[in-house]
Amino acid sequence: xxxxxxxxxxxxxxxxxxxxxxxxxxxxxxxxxxxxxxxxxxxxxxxxxxxxxxxxxxxxxxxxxxxxxxxxxxxxxxxxxxxxxxxxxxxxxxxxxxxxxxxxxxxxxxxxxxxxxxxxxxxxxxxxxxxxxxxxxxxxxxxxxxxxxxxxxxxxxxxxxxxxxxxxxxxxxxxxxxxxxxxxxxxxxxxxxxxxxxxxxxxxxxxxxxxxxxxxxxxxxxxxxxxxxxxxxxxxxxxxxxxxxxxxxxxxxxxxxxxxxxxxxxxxxxxxxxxxxxxxxxxxxxxxxxxxxxxxxxxxxxxxxxxxxxxxxxxxxxxxxxxxxxxxxxxxxxx
Amino acid sequence: xxxxxxxxxxxxxxxxxxxxxxxxxxxxxxxxxxxxxxxxxxxxxxxxxxxxxxxxxxxxxxxxxxxxxxxxxxxxxxxxxxxxxxxxxxxxxxxxxxxxxxxxxxxxxxxxxxxxxxxxxxxxxxxxxxxxxxxxxxxxxxxxxxxxxxxxxxxxxxxxxxxxxxxxxxxxxxxxxxxxxxxxxxxxxxxxxxxxxxxxxxxxxxxxxxxxxxxxxxxxxxxxxxxxxxxxxxxxxxxxxxxxxxxxxxxxxxxxxxxxxxxxxxxxxxxxxxxxxxxxxxxxxxxxxxxxxxxxxxxxxxxxxxxxxxxxxxxxxxxxxxxxxxxxxxxxxxx
Numbered sequence: 001x002x003x004x005x006x007x008x009x010x011x012x013x014x015x016x017x018x019x020x021x022x023x024x025x026x027x028x029x030x031x032x033x034x035x036x037x038x039x040x041x042x043x044x045x046x047x048x049x050x051x052x053x054x055x056x057x058x059x060x061x062x063x064x065x066x067x068x069x070x071x072x073x074x075x076x077x078x079x080x081x082x083x084x085x086x087x088x089x090x091x092x093x094x095x096x097x098x099x100x101x102x103x104x105x106x107x108x109x110x111x112x113x114x115x116x117x118x119x120x121x122x123x124x125x126x127x128x129x130x131x132x133x134x135x136x137x138x139x140x141x142x143x144x145x146x147x148x149x150x151x152x153x154x155x156x157x158x159x160x161x162x163x164x165x166x167x168x169x170x171x172x173x174x175x176x177x178x179x180x181x182x183x184x185x186x187x188x189x190x191x192x193x194x195x196x197x198x199x200x201x202x203x204x205x206x207x208x209x210x211x212x213x214x215x216x217x218x219x220x221x222x223x224x225x226x227x228x229x230x231x232x233x234x235x236x237x238x239x240x241x242x243x244x245x246x247x248x249x250x251x252x253x254x255x256x257x258x259x260x261x262x263x264x265x266x267x268x269x270x271x272x273x274x275x276x277x278x279x280x281x282x283x284x285x286x287x288x289x290x291x292x293x294x295x296x297x298x299x300x301x302x303x304x305x306x307x308x309x310x311x312x313x314x315x316x317x318x319x320x321x322x323x324x325x326x327x328x329x330x331x332x333x334x335x
Numbered sequence: 336x337x338x339x340x341x342x343x344x345x346x347x348x349x350x351x352x353x354x355x356x357x358x359x360x361x362x363x364x365x366x367x368x369x370x371x372x373x374x375x376x377x378x379x380x381x382x383x384x385x386x387x388x389x390x391x392x393x394x395x396x397x398x399x400x401x402x403x404x405x406x407x408x409x410x411x412x413x414x415x416x417x418x419x420x421x422x423x424x425x426x427x428x429x430x431x432x433x434x435x436x437x438x439x440x441x442x443x444x445x446x447x448x449x450x451x452x453x454x455x456x457x458x459x460x461x462x463x464x465x466x467x468x469x470x471x472x473x474x475x476x477x478x479x480x481x482x483x484x485x486x487x488x489x490x491x492x493x494x495x496x497x498x499x500x501x502x503x504x505x506x507x508x509x510x511x512x513x514x515x516x517x518x519x520x521x522x523x524x525x526x527x528x529x530x531x532x533x534x535x536x537x538x539x540x541x542x543x544x545x546x547x548x549x550x551x552x553x554x555x556x557x558x559x560x561x562x563x564x565x566x567x568x569x570x571x572x573x574x575x576x577x578x579x580x581x582x583x584x585x586x587x588x589x590x591x592x593x594x595x596x597x598x599x600x601x602x603x604x605x606x607x608x609x610x611x612x613x614x615x616x617x618x619x620x621x622x623x624x625x626x627x628x629x630x631x632x633x634x635x636x637x638x639x640x641x642x643x644x645x646x647x648x649x650x651x652x653x654x655x656x657x658x659x660x661x662x663x664x665x666x667x668x669x670x
Contacts, residue, residue: 149640157639277644304492305484
């Protein structure tokens with residue numbers, strides 16, 4: 001069973017998951033990318049994954065081909081789905097046993113596809129699958145938070161090239177979410193009832209210079225204090241606490257802006273490695289001041305000792321410049 | 336002038352330093368390592384750096400060869416040393432202009448040396464130089480915090496192979512330090528006067544299993560919630576708030592344990608990329624509950640979307656196992 005441990009001093013939590021553990025001399029090996037013949041996410045290889053949790057297919061039995069979206073448990077899960085949550089505190093040692101869910105959402109049967117090149121329909125189906133898994137897992141009272149995220153490219157931590165996202169449900173609310181939620185509540189109280197993300201949307205629309213793209217329901221922007229070059233957030237313009245509340249009306253605009261932003265990054269930065277993740281309210285929905293959003297972070301720079309020692313970031317690109325370049329992709333792009 | 340900006344929502348600060356900025360298509364270039372012929376930190380190349388701030392040499396003029404430790408301003412500083420600190424808050428936008436110091440401490444004239452292979456004397460001189468720079472910069476009231484750190488290996492962010500450390504002085508106290516200091520004060524109050532790091536040292540000495548090595552004045556341990564495989568901390572056993580207070584008696588034991596830990600990591604992990612940094616009290620010395628220490632973090636795993644989205648870490652190696660391997664380096668080592 002994996003174990004979560006809290007730092008002696010700060011609220012930093014670490015998941016100890018030795019299932020993928022290596023011998024010391026194996027840490028150097030790299031180049032793990034899988035060709036299509038051996039890819040567990042390709043048609044005909046459904047037996048290479050644990051049995052599916054969810055699949056969108058016209059007909060045919062479970063775990064057969066013919067699906068266009070497929071969700072399976074991660075074969076090497078960071079957390080384990082069986083068991084009760086036990087919290088322990090002894091002297092300076094605080095831990096929770098590693099109960100949680102770790103799933104993979106295969107975004108397309110096409111091994112070589114890129115999310116930004118998929119059809120609007122297919123990206124909508126990806127988002128629908130995300131939503132369906134959120135709603136299902138939220139019922140499980142052991143899970144306090146559900147993070148959906150995507151690692152693209154080996155440098156961004158992807159161990160499979162086939163387009164896929166992941167979901168991890170954790171027995172505690174992550175510190176970044178709690179920090180955001182606490183700050184949002186403080187802002188709400190200080191302003192007599194404003195949502196801080198709604199204020200960000202409104203202010204950035206007025207300022208214009210950090211807006212990357214926009215449609216009737218969503219806005220994409222380079223945040224004022226972007227931690228990484230070309231970091232981009234996507235927010236619903238309407239106040240919406242939780243991702244799984246996105247409406248049928250929002251599905252197409254959301255798919256389009258996500259494709260649009262990823263397409264701009266792909267074109268201008270030549271298919272960069274990136275991570276994105278969805279920040280949403282904790283599962284108990286008590287953090288009603290939360291406003292869900294996507295954060296997309298290309299991996300173009302390395303963090304080093306200064307960042308590790310301080311939690312500061314160093315970014316060599318001003319967000320105004322990044323937004324300008326992304327907005328005008330037709331002139332600055334290379335392909 | 337660089338600029339520091341705070342995130343709209345959380346206390347995350349970002350240093351925008353465009354001095355090293357690249358065009359979008361240049362982010363992919365790598366392999367920047369410098370051969371000795373072109374190395375600005377080798378004898379005879381003193382003119383390639385800005386004029387030295389400090390050097391240890393028997394005789395000879397400043398900026399000539401013959402030194403054994405040399406400290407110079409970083410040629411591409413993240414922060415700029417001239418100017419007053421201005422703090423600005425406007426709507427959701429909070430910034431501080433990028434006043435600070437950014438220096439390089441060249442640890443030896445030997446281009447190909449490794450810190451753990453240097454003589455005890457030479458490592459003591461490195462530590463003395465660190466201390467001297469701390470004491471000098473602490474007098475400058477604009478600087479609220481001074482971080483000394485080392486990036487070793489390209490994957491750890493080093494752009495020069497020649498052994499060197501860096502120092503960055505910042506106009507605000509970094510969030511990680513404030514978190515630690517706040518937690519330490521809380522612990523002090525809750526326990527009626529205990530230092531949390533003193534308690535860590537005592538408890539880990541009793542538990543034994545996470546201790547890597549120890550001498551009369553210092554202890555090296557794998558922390559209970561190590562964020563990274565083989566992460567190791569070095570702490571003074573006596574309560575000491577600030578690094579620059581280390582005594583003449585502590586100099587040799589400190590040099591020896593630092594060499595010892597780096598040597599174990601080098602041997603067992605085959606010269607891994609790593610970062611270390613010194614955590615110490617802010618320059619105003621008001622955080623008297625602080626207890627300075629080294630944190631050494633090898634870079635063997637990649638953080639990905641889950642870590643970025645949550646501030647959780649995933650570590651595949653239990654600290655008890657890491658400590659066991661590092662303790663018994665003679666049997667597990669490869670060379």
